[in-house]
Amino acid sequence: MLGRYLKIGELASLAGVTVRTLRHYDQLGLLRPARITESGHRLYDIQSVAQLYSILAMKELGLSLSEILELTTAKDVDVLALLEMHRARLQEEMARRQVLMAKLLKVKQALEEHGQPSLEDFREVLTAIHASADRYLSREQFEQLKERYVANAGSDLASGWLTFIGKLRNCYEQRLPKTHPDAMECVAYWKAVADRFVGDHPELRKAVWSFHASRERGRLNYGLTDELYQYLRQLME
Amino acid sequence: MLGRYLKIGELASLAGVTVRTLRHYDQLGLLRPARITESGHRLYDIQSVAQLYSILAMKELGLSLSEILELTTAKDVDVLALLEMHRARLQEEMARRQVLMAKLLKVKQALEEHGQPSLEDFREVLTAIHASADRYLSREQFEQLKERYVANAGSDLASGWLTFIGKLRNCYEQRLPKTHPDAMECVAYWKAVADRFVGDHPELRKAVWSFHASRERGRLNYGLTDELYQYLRQLME
DNA sequence: GCTTGAACCTCACGTTACGTCATGTTGCAC
DNA sequence: GTGCAACATGACGTAACGTGAGGTTCAAGC
Structure with a gap:
């Protein structure tokens, strides 16, 4: 009764995810409720909210749920490091989007002027789309993340x-x-x-x-x- | 023999998608090869490349493959309008990412200074993530898109x-x-x-x-x- | 002209991250 | 006390491919 608990629906609407998603995460052991009432209702606290942020942020970073599980069960996440990484990723994405926009503009001009952009123009755009849509971390980046999360070689400190x-x-x-x-x-x-x-x-x-x-x-x-x-x-x- | 054709693997690596994806699109009737050799090999031309761009761009806009099919089979796509829409979407996303980054920074500061950000801080970040990850068009936007693609009320002009x-x-x-x-x-x-x-x-x-x-x-x-x-x-x- | 490995083909089943019922209990406002 | 929203647990459905299996075709080198 210390502080306030959130019911599953409340947390869901707070975070903009569905109730089903939260249940799914619970099932995977990814986000266990802070408490469960006698009747089996899930109750979450502010820690859960922070955890949920971690999960969503890592998803944004392109990790699969099983990878996230791997990282988070090793022990609690270093939210600070994650925040920094998340921010860096956003910046990266914005840069790539800039590039893509420039290429789009080029194609558009080619289209308006010559009726048909060249293959090369399209090729550039396509690879830029690919880069821009790509949400995956390189092997190094993943390892780096892991390093930081499972700090001190397996201790939960x-x-x-x-x-x-x-x-x-x-x-x-x-x-x-x-x-x-x-x-x-x-x-x-x-x-x-x-x-x-x-x-x-x-x-x-x-x-x-x-x-x-x-x-x-x-x-x-x-x-x-x-x-x-x-x-x-x-x-x- | 007019101009050059691309084999499926070539188009795939050009566009940064997998061969499987192109076959999948073919199967759905989304991107039919320009030609097929006697032995059954798929051949694509520059038109195909433009079509592929349209598909990928529309995917980026958050449309499902069946929606894209619906729009493109109505008739060929107005690439120009699509380019413009794509660009607008990218700009929108960048704006949302900016917002998210600001909120992340706020949480990070709260974390560094007080050890625990407030629920409100997290709530803001979570909804910003939600907005930022959201790739869907509003009903209006979808209709607008449809309007432009199926211009002149169903004619293929x-x-x-x-x-x-x-x-x-x-x-x-x-x-x-x-x-x-x-x-x-x-x-x-x-x-x-x-x-x-x-x-x-x-x-x-x-x-x-x-x-x-x-x-x-x-x-x-x-x-x-x-x-x-x-x-x-x-x-x- | 023959080999041989890369690239292509067609099934067909597997996977991820939930969506979507069906069916049954709980909480609580009137 | 009664209704109805919010919760619960299965269990099957779905989208957009991934991933083999098993078999042809192509082109480069001998």
């Missing part, structure tokens, strides 16, 4: 960050004590992150702590605000 | 123009006499066009002829050049 922040914020807002399971989960996550950084070496760990302690205030810190950070330290005492 | 010009040019280049079937076809077409304009009224027809005779030299005349026009008049004597 880096990409779970947003989930972590969300949970931590939740705990903080309810002032949950360190004994609460959710709080403990956050601490565990945080420790795992630290371990990733420093291994098991106790001195290094200390160094990391002090590094974190001295980080700039109010700057880009990917959601770990000062209050949250203070709260986290309390939990860990 | 206006849109057959390009075919006519192509044939006429062919006849002209071979200096075919007015007794040749192809030449006669051209004359018939031309008469039909004239009839469309003036009905059966002989005086009006005369007026049209003199109008055509006095038209500007070397200007936009959609392929009917002066030589062609002179030739045509010869045929009609």
